[in-house]
Amino acid sequence: GESVGLHLPTLSVQEGDNSIINCAYSNSASDYFIWYKQESGKGPQFIIDIRSNMDKRQGQRVTVLLNKTVKHLSLQIAATQPGDSAVYFCAENTGGTSYGKLTFGQGTILTVHP
């Protein structure tokens, strides 16, 4: 039978489309959030972060939205490119910016078709 956690959520998009990747976090006390990108065979790479006193933050082609009411985080990627294909993780920090307190989500696989 299937084991919980072995099947990641997946998102398939066409090149040029906008992508939205969602994350539900668990701890209402979390006050800092990060999105990471992990390409096959590599370590996670920081994309963008947001603190709990904000509800939106923009970077280059990426936007993170935070809804503390429903404990939901999303990553929007504009004009998605094949190079954006990867696993995307959200992470929450219950210790402010204190090191070693990140809790990672299971990840979402993004596939971009040319």
Next chain:
Amino acid sequence: NAGVTQTPKFQVLKTGQSMTLQCAQDMNHEYMSWYRQDPGMGLRLIHYSVGAGITDQGEVPNGYNVSRSTTEDFPLRLLSAAPSQTSVYFCASSPDRAQETQYFGPGTRLLVL
């Protein structure tokens, strides 16, 4: 700068064997961490260090030891390998307490038979 380096890239162990996963960084970062990543799951923190001589446990420390005798190196020791420790291990470093400046190594894939 080489950044964060990890060796070996891949290792096969038999149950009960011990080994050390090496991690080194040449960026003079104070903060270093070890994570494990299991299929379909996010990273889980094993141990971390906020400076030479200082280590602390993370979420899943059992079966692992660490030491931090120098700023550059943060080895992870498996005392008696078990199949449950089959995973991909990532080392990370950061120059300060800010999580957004954390750099990850390329990972070590470990298979315990």
